[in-house]
Amino acid sequence: MTDRLIELRGITKSYGNVFALGGVSLHVDRGEVVGLLGDNGAGKSTLIKILAGAVRPTGGTILARGAPVTGWSPARSRESGIETVFQDRALAVQQTIVRNIFMGREIAGPLGFLDVARERAEAERLMREIGFTSRVFTPDSIVGQLSGGERQGVAIARAIYNRADLIILDEPTTALSLTETEKVFRFVRAVRASGRSILFIGHNIHHVFDIAERFVVLDRGRVALEATKAEVGTADRLIAFMEHVAHPVGPNPLGPPTEGAAA
Amino acid sequence: MSATTPQAAPGRRPGARFVSDNRAWLGTLGVFAVMMAAFLAAAPGVFTQWPTYGAVLVTLPVALFLVVPLVFVVVVGEIDLSFPATMGFSALVFAALVQAGAAPILAMLAAVATGMLVGLGVGAIVVYAGLSSLVATLGLNFLIRGLIMILTDGRSISLPTIGQSWTYAVFSSSLWGIPVQVFWALLFVALSVVVFNRHRFGARVKAVGDNPDSALQMGIDVNRVRVMTFVFMGLGAAFAGVFSTMINFTWWPTAGDGYMLPTLAAVFVGGTPTWGGVGTVLGGAIGALIVSFIQTGIVAAGLSGFYVQFFNGLIIILSLLGHRWNQVRYR
Numbered sequence: 001m002t003d004r005l006i007e008l009r010g011i012t013k014s015y016g017n018v019f020a021l022g023g024v025s026l027h028v029d030r031g032e033v034v035g036l037l038g039d040n041g042a043g044k045s046t047l048i049k050i051l052a053g054a055v056r057p058t059g060g061t062i063l064a065r066g067a068p069v070t071g072w073s074p075a076r077s078r079e080s081g082i083e084t085v086f087q088d089r090a091l092a093v094q095q096t097i098v099r100n101i102f103m104g105r106e107i108a109g110p111l112g113f114l115d116v117a118r119e120r121a122e123a124e125r126l127m128r129e130i131g132f133t134s135r136v137f138t139p140d141s142i143v144g145q146l147s148g149g150e151r152q153g154v155a156i157a158r159a160i161y162n163r164a165d166l167i168i169l170d171e172p173t174t175a176l177s178l179t180e181t182e183k184v185f186r187f188v189r190a191v192r193a194s195g196r197s198i199l200f201i202g203h204n205i206h207h208v209f210d211i212a213e214r215f216v217v218l219d220r221g222r223v224a225l226e227a228t229k230a231e232v233g234t235a236d237r238l239i240a241f242m243e244h245v246a247h248p249v250g251p252n253p254l255g256p257p258t259e260g261a262a263a
Numbered sequence: 264m265s266a267t268t269p270q271a272a273p274g275r276r277p278g279a280r281f282v283s284d285n286r287a288w289l290g291t292l293g294v295f296a297v298m299m300a301a302f303l304a305a306a307p308g309v310f311t312q313w314p315t316y317g318a319v320l321v322t323l324p325v326a327l328f329l330v331v332p333l334v335f336v337v338v339v340g341e342i343d344l345s346f347p348a349t350m351g352f353s354a355l356v357f358a359a360l361v362q363a364g365a366a367p368i369l370a371m372l373a374a375v376a377t378g379m380l381v382g383l384g385v386g387a388i389v390v391y392a393g394l395s396s397l398v399a400t401l402g403l404n405f406l407i408r409g410l411i412m413i414l415t416d417g418r419s420i421s422l423p424t425i426g427q428s429w430t431y432a433v434f435s436s437s438l439w440g441i442p443v444q445v446f447w448a449l450l451f452v453a454l455s456v457v458v459f460n461r462h463r464f465g466a467r468v469k470a471v472g473d474n475p476d477s478a479l480q481m482g483i484d485v486n487r488v489r490v491m492t493f494v495f496m497g498l499g500a501a502f503a504g505v506f507s508t509m510i511n512f513t514w515w516p517t518a519g520d521g522y523m524l525p526t527l528a529a530v531f532v533g534g535t536p537t538w539g540g541v542g543t544v545l546g547g548a549i550g551a552l553i554v555s556f557i558q559t560g561i562v563a564a565g566l567s568g569f570y571v572q573f574f575n576g577l578i579i580i581l582s583l584l585g586h587r588w589n590q591v592r593y594r
Contacts, residue, residue: 078482086480092473094540103470104481112463144591158481 003030004066005166005197006051006082011060013046013221020046022221023060028166033188033198035212037205037238039246042218044201048170051199052084053077081165085155087174093144093151098123100143101158126157130190149173149180156187160196167191168199173207185211205242209235219245225254287534288546290589294532295553302560309563319555320441321510324448325503326551329522330529331455332499334547335465335492337530340472340539341396343493345385346500346526348407350519353378353497354504355411358420358514367430375501381407382497386490404523411516420514435509444506451502452548459544468492473540525554528575528582536586553578 007027013020021043028034038044049055050062053074062069064080077084091100098116101123107115123139126132132153137146143154152172159167169188173181188198188211202208208215215232217225224245232238232254240253282289303310329346336343353374360370385403389396425431436443459465470478471488479485500519508514533550535542554575561570 074480075482084480086476089474089476090480092470092477092540094473095469099466099470102466103478104467104483106463106466108463113457114461114463114466116461 004028004063005030006080007063007066008047008050009061009063011047011050011057011062013043013050013055014058019221021050021057024218024221024223026216026223026226028197028199030165030197031192031195032214033192033200033212035208035215036199036201036218037208037215037242038218038224039242041220043221044218045170046221047218048084048168048199048201051077051082051168053082078162078164081163082168083159083162083164083166084168085152085159085170085172087171090155091143091151094142096140096142097127097137097146097154097157098139100154101126101139101161103158105162122161123157126161127153129160129194130156130187132157132187147180147183148176149183152184153187156191160191160194164196166197166199168201170201171203172200174203181207205239206235209238217242217245227254285543287541287590288543288549290585291532291534291543291546291549291553295549295556298553298556298560302556302564305564306560310560315559315563317440317442319552319559320445323551323555324442324444325507325510326522326525326529326555327448327452327548328499328503328506329526330533330547330551331452331544332492332496333526333530334533334535334542334544335455335459335468336496337535337537338459338472338539338542339468339489339492340475341389341489341492343385343396343400343496344523345381345400345403345407346496347519347521347523348404348411349378349381349385349497350500350504350507350522351411351517352381352407352504353501354508354514354518355415355420355516357505358422358508361422361425362420367425367428371430371434371505374505375498378497378499378501378504379494380497382494382500383490385497386493389493390486390489408520415516417516419516422508422512422514425509425512431509435506444510447506451499452544456544459542464488464491469540469542524572524575525558526551528579529554531582531586532578534582534586536590537583541590 005028007025009025011021011024011026024043024047026047036044036047046055050057053072053076056072062072064076069076069080092103095103098119102119107119107122109115120139127139130153132150134150137150143151146154152169156167156169169184172184176184188200191198200208200212209229209232213229215225215227215229215238216223225241232241237253244250244252299310309315329350333343333346356377357370357374360373361367365373385400388394388403389399434444434447438446459468467478467483467488470481470483471485475485478488503522504518507518529550530547531537531550532553533543533548534546557574557578558571561574562568
């Protein structure tokens with residue numbers, strides 16, 4: 001199972017008497033894009049925070065590359081090659097692209113003085129690798145001057161520099177225009193082509209359907225669906241299923257319920 | 264793909280890019296030029312004579328040692344109003360040790376260590392207890408000043424023989440008619456500019472001041488960086504205290520008190536905004552120059568000394584308005 005980057009088994013999280021997650025199992029393999037869907041309050045953000053190590057699960061097992069881990073923390077999460085790009089919070093917007101990419105991991109000499117030339121060259125290489133290039137900006141541009149999609153590019157380039165194998169993108173296309181969303185998709189495809197993985201969280205089912213090849217739908221702290229793109233078929237069927245989850249009237253548009261198999 | 268290809272400045276001339284990237288301190292330089300022109304017009308008899316500038320050059324170095332570290336503190340997203348008392352306390356250590364017969368150079372090192380320790384204490388209290396740095400450091404300023412008064416009974420210490428030491432010759436005599444502390448202060452400014460722009464510490468100070476959540480997520484010890492800026496402030500305050508004591512041959516229990524307002528004015532007129540993440544050390548240094556000349560200029564222009572405080576306060580407010588209007592804040 002060397003291809004399995006991370007696996008959650010029966011993860012639960014409760015705040016007092018309130019269950020945020022009631023036994024969620026989820027895995028991400030090398031080189032795949034997994035879409036994580038669910039309504040507000042379904043447990044998406046709790047799950048992301050657990051993956052990032054920011055929140056400790058109440059129960060369940062976390063396996064990194066097939067081996068169970070104990071003492072899961074933000075540091076262990078990063079050591080396991082996971083980097084989370086939190087919406088709106090990821091970047092220092094008054095700094096340059098270079099400074100954001102190397103934040104906390106500056107390329108510096110023994111006395112701590114920055115090797116600006118090497119940082120710039122490395123930033124250009126990383127940006128080229130994910131197709132994040134433009135005539136309008138350079139690695140020395142201020143992040144606050146970039147569009148929303150381009151900012152995701154900065155965060156993704158930084159994740160790759162930090163040797164992430166799995167990049168978790170939290171609502172990366174929310175509030176983005178079509179062309180901006182397409183930019184983010186281009187970065188995501190480039191990341192997958194390099195053998196890395198993406199966990200793509202989104203509200204917009206069309207966006208998630210377009211970019212992911214496997215889907216996990218959360219509903220009230222449980223996995224309501226885990227299916228590949230082939231199994232789902234079309235975005236409309238996925239939307240119909242999501243509506244069915246929210247208002248379970250009539251037959252399940254995706255056939256027999258899969259909760260039992262997934263949980 | 265070098266940094267100097269035209270691609271690096273898309274759609275703009277390199278000169279325009281330079282102005283845009285450095286507009287904070289260039290603006291300060293402009294303010295300085297306008298102000299000097301006004302002074303020259305108002306009192307040509309005074310501002311064409313060297314002694315006027317010589318007087319500024321004696322006090323400017325002390326201000327530079329305070330303004331430059333305060334830029335770091337403001338950029339990291341904090342403020343330190345305890346530096347006047349830290350300056351007085353470090354200088355007290357220097358003066359007391361010299362009076363007791365210690366070698367001035369050792370007394371100087373002890374003063375610098377004291378300043379850094381006080382800065383460490385101030386920073387640790389503010390940062391790790393999560394206090395408002397504005398109120399907490401103001402309180403600590405009174406606390407430390409009170410301690411100085413208690414320890415010395417409010418009496419000054421005079422050091423009549425300090426002028427004969429080689430330490431004085433190295434740090435406080437004059438070279439080519441210029442006070443030698445000017446060169447030490449310029450060296451301090453130059454090193455600080457490099458640390459601010461081209462060192463890991465400067466990069467992290469800006470990152471923490473800009474977005475502490477992000478810096479924390481990237482593994483930066485955010486609180487440690489914040490405390491380090493207070494330690495740096497203590498170091499600068501100690502140098503300022505020692506230099507000012509050597510200039511006067513005397514330590515006064517109020518040493519440092521008069522620097523609160525001009526130092527703050529210099530930081531903000533220097534082009535460092537209050538919201539953190541961005542700032543300019545070079546601008547702060549030019550700001551110190553502006554503030555030093557305000558004092559001389561106002562008196563020379565025939566206004567009373569009361570106007571100094573008024574104008575220092577005025578330029579703080581005008582500077583903050585200028586930052587709001589001129590500098591982009593992305594959030």
